[in-house]
Amino acid sequence: VLSAEGNICMVTETMVREYSGKLVNLKLWGHNHLYCTPEHPILTKEGYVNAIDLKESDFVSIPRINLWEKDGFLNLNDIVKFENIKHPHKNTAFPKEKVEKTYRLGRLFGLFLAEGYCRVDKYQILFAFNINERHTLVQETVDSLKDIFGIDAKLQIREYSDTIVVHFYGAYWTKLFVKLFGTGAENKKISGMLLNSSLDFQKGILDGWLAGDGHFRRTGWQGVTVSKQLAHDIFFIANNLGYMPTISLTIP
Numbered sequence: 425v426l427s428a429e430g431n432i433c434m435v436t437e438t439m440v441r442e443y444s445g446k447l448v449n450l451k452l453w454g455h456n457h458l459y460c461t462p463e464h465p466i467l468t469k470e471g472y473v474n475a476i477d478l479k480e481s482d483f484v485s486i487p488r489i490n491l492w493e494k495d496g497f498l499n500l501n502d503i504v505k506f507e508n509i510k511h512p513h514k515n516t517a518f519p520k521e522k523v524e525k526t527y528r529l530g531r532l533f534g535l536f537l538a539e540g541y542c543r544v545d546k547y548q549i550l551f552a553f554n555i556n557e558r559h560t561l562v563q564e565t566v567d568s569l570k571d572i573f574g575i576d577a578k579l580q581i582r583e584y585s586d587t588i589v590v591h592f593y594g595a596y597w598t599k600l601f602v603k604l605f606g607t608g609a610e611n612k613k614i615s616g617m618l619l620n621s622s623l624d625f626q627k628g629i630l631d632g633w634l635a636g637d638g639h640f641r642r643t644g645w646q647g648v649t650v651s652k653q654l655a656h657d658i659f660f661i662a663n664n665l666g667y668m669p670t671i672s673l674t675i676p
Contacts, residue, residue, distance in 0.1 A: 425616075426487050426660070432620040448475040452484055453668065486663065496622065497522040498529070503617075504599045519596060523572055525621050527628040532568040533604070533618065534632020535561065537654060538647075542607050547598045551590040553636075555581065558588055561635060565590045573597075609650050614657040626661045633658060 427433050443461060450458040450466070460466075462476035467485040478484070499522045506519055523529060539561075540551045553562050562579070569575040569592070580589040604615045614629065638647040649655050655671055662669035 426619075432616040448478075450475065450478070450484070452486070453670070496525055498525050498617070500600065503603050504596060506596055509595045509599070519573065519600075525618075525625040527624045527631075528568060529572055530618075530621075530625040530628020530630075531632035531635075532565065532572065532628075533614075534629040534634070535565055535636050536601065536632075537605060537612055537614070537629070537649075538633045538636025538638075540601075540605075541609070542598050542601055544598060544602065544607060546593070547595045548591060548593050549597055549601055553588050553590070555583075555586045555588045562588055562590060606651075606653075611653070612649065612651040613653040614661075619657065619660060623665060626664055630658065630661050630665065 425433060425435055446462070447459045448462050448464070450460065452458070460475050462474065464475045465472040466475050466478060468478070469483045469485075473482065500519050501521050536549075536551060539553055540549065542549050551562075551565050553565075566577050566579070569577045569590075575592050575594075575597070577590050577592045580591060581587075582589065604618060606613045618629070619626070634645050634647050637649060638645050640646075647658065649658070659669045659671055
């Protein structure tokens with residue numbers, strides 16, 4: 425979770441108490457998804473105020489990431505140890521110990537969040553693009569996988585759906601991507617170890633995600649996801665970057 429000081433921290437203890445009564449729904453700019461009990465303290469420009477006593481004119485504090493002394497590298501061996509993979513695929517690239525969290529890496533991850541998925545049972549990672557993106561996003565993905573991770577990805581054209589798929593195999597890479605992003609469209613997320621990064625890296629994630637799942641409207645960029653957690657993670661990044669993001673829910 426993100427602490428008030430702007431640090432990503434692990435939850436070590438939770439507290440539960442019985443409560444019977446109404447909840448307060450805080451409707452902040454672009455974010456209407458926070459519920460709490462009426463007496464819950466909310467930090468405003470004037471200090472802490474009980475949730476029930478908030479007024480429309482109040483400014484509520486939202487923590488942003490603390491960027492001082494952040495590690496500029498993603499330590500792969502700390503996430504998934506290669507020696508613990510019992511049956512690595514014969515074509516699996518041996519992972520580097522760590523990779524730099526650059527804008528380009530962030531953009532690759534953003535493209536995966538938009539277009540990628542894992543077949544865990546086959547230890548396969550796939551990015552599915554429209555066939556018209558062969559010389560743009562497809563080529564960018566292939567080049568980034570090779571340059572950053574040393575992965576030689578393959579292409580598969582699915583003419584029946586006008587889709588071109590970038591894919592590669594490997595138990596290690598599958599476990600890594602699942603750790604970082606979850607599995608299944610509804611369960612996609614961004615690991616806290618990625619959110620706890622430089623603004624340049626976060627900008628890459630946002631740009632990559634919008635390149636795959638976004639579109640530009642008269643009022644600005646809009647992106648779509650079926651994952652509630654990913655929507656909140658993207659909101660968090662956009663807020664860190666100084667944008668004014670909003671979240672809306674559409675039920676088909």
